[in-house]
Structures are given as structure tokens and as C-alpha cells.
Amino acid sequence: MKVFETEVRVRFNEVDQWGIVYYANYFNYVEVARAALLDEVGLLPALLSGIGYTAPIVKLESNFRSSAAFNEVLIVQLRLIPQATAKLVFGFTIRSKKTGKVVMDGESTQVLLNNKGFMVFYFDGELSEKMAALHDFFNVDRVQA
Amino acid sequence: MVDRALIDELKQLVVTALRIEDFDPQEIKDDEPLFGDEGLGLDSVDALELVVHIEQQYGIQIEDEEVGRQAFASIAALAAFITAKQA
Numbered sequence: 001m002k003v004f005e006t007e008v009r010v011r012f013n014e015v016d017q018w019g020i021v022y023y024a025n026y027f028n029y030v031e032v033a034r035a036a037l038l039d040e041v042g043l044l045p046a047l048l049s050g051i052g053y054t055a056p057i058v059k060l061e062s063n064f065r066s067s068a069a070f071n072e073v074l075i076v077q078l079r080l081i082p083q084a085t086a087k088l089v090f091g092f093t094i095r096s097k098k099t100g101k102v103v104m105d106g107e108s109t110q111v112l113l114n115n116k117g118f119m120v121f122y123f124d125g126e127l128s129e130k131m132a133a134l135h136d137f138f139n140v141d142r143v144q145a
Numbered sequence: 146m147v148d149r150a151l152i153d154e155l156k157q158l159v160v161t162a163l164r165i166e167d168f169d170p171q172e173i174k175d176d177e178p179l180f181g182d183e184g185l186g187l188d189s190v191d192a193l194e195l196v197v198h199i200e201q202q203y204g205i206q207i208e209d210e211e212v213g214r215q216a217f218a219s220i221a222a223l224a225a226f227i228t229a230k231q232a
Contacts, residue, residue, distance in 0.1 A: 059190070084197055085193035085196070086193055109190070111190065111193070114209060119192070119209060119210040120208070120210075121193060121206075122208060124208075
């Protein structure tokens with residue numbers, strides 16, 4: 001399975017009084033990676049809403065395993081975890097570029113809402129094509145339940 | 146007409162699909178809401194699991210949450226929905 005990877009550098013305004021990254025800011029790094037990935041596969045939010053869908057996060061799990069400091073370069077990795085149902089689950093891992101040590105890892109779950117605000121239970125039509133492109137990028141198949 | 150066998154089967158399906166095996170399927174009332182604060186209290190993400198199992202077992206699709214509101218109103222409603230779709 002392919003992994004999508006991007007780098008971020010910790011900015012001064014992202015660290016707390018102890019000089020380490022404030023925990024909630026790690027999710028911004030995951031978002032940086034997610035946006036870069038979605039740009040690459042042609043699935044940026046504007047495009048998704050253009051075909052009538054939004055993809056809110058409904059679940060987020062994370063483990064904070066070590067800390068990162070100001071100016072440290074971090075590698076953010078994203079994986080697509082195949083699902084049998086109509087949801088998108090990304091696994092993410094943030095590592096220190098210098099030491100390779102894992103700083104944070106976890107998973108986010110997104111569902112798809114149509115333009116009336118109802119969750120879709122299947123990926124049909126144009127949405128199905130977009131989801132297929134995303135799965136192809138990661139070289140994974142959607143799982144049959 | 147109430148299809149008793151189908152209703153019992155669906156109660157078992159809910160328990161299996163949502164992996165709540167310690168829950169006795171017969172404790173689910175025929176007419177109690179499956180979702181929301183009352184009744185079984187399932188959430189909309191649980192619906193995703195249910196639709197996959199329902200499709201596998203009965204060959205019918207529940208397209209989205211809007212259709213699901215009617216289909217998942219209760220076990221009895223779900224049985225009626227499946228029966229109507231299969232007709």
C-alpha cells in the first residue's frame with residue numbers, strides 16, 4: 001500500500017509555554033497533508049462540494065507518543081484504510097525527520113453528506129469515480145463486507 | 146401483515162452487524178426507534194454497517210440517510226421496507 005507523505009516545520013506560534021507543540025496543533029499538520037493529498041488526487045473540498053457532497057469528520061483517534069519542538073521538521077504520513085462501508089478512514093503518523101521517532105499517530109473517519117445534508121450509504125455516480133481515484137492512488141481496493 | 150420470521154431475523158441482523166452480541170435480540174421491541182436518543186440509540190455511522198448487511202442478506206439498497214429515516218424507524222418499519230422493495 002502506498003503512503004502519502006509531506007513535511008512541515010514547527011512554527012513559533014504553534015508551541016506552548018513548555019516549548020513543545022500544543023497537542024491540538026498536530027491535527028493542523030495532518031490537515032496540511034490531507035489538503036496536499038486531495039489536491040494531488042483532484043478531490044479538494046471545493047471539487048467535492050461542486051459535485052454536491054461534503055465529507056465531515058465524525059471520529060478522530062490519536063496517540064501522542066513523543067513531543068516536537070519549535071523549528072523541528074516533521075514528516076506527516078497518510079494512509080487510506082479500506083472500508084466495507086461508505087466512509088473514508090485515513091491513518092496518519094507524524095514523525096520527527098531527524099530522529100524518525102513517532103510523535104503522534106491515529107485515525108480519522110469521514111462520512112459523505114449529500115447537498116441536502118443526508119449521509120450517503122453508497123458511493124454512486126461521480127462520487128464513486130472520485131473515491132475510486134483516491135483508492136487507486138493508494139493502490140488499495142474497497143473491501144467487500 | 147406482520148412477518149414474524151423476518152422481524153426476528155432483522156433483530157438478529159442488527160445485533161450481528163453492530164457486533165453487540167451480548168445484547169439479546171429479543172430485547173429489541175418491534176416498534177422502538179433504532180436511532181436517536183430513544184430506543185436502541187444507534188448513531189448514523191451504525192447505519193452504514195446495517196445497510197451493507199441488509200444488502201447482502203436481502204439484496205436491497207437503502208440509498209441514504211433520508212431513505213433510511215423511514216426504513217430504520219423501527220424493526221417493524223424495516224421489515225415493511227424490505228418486503229415492499231422485494232415485491
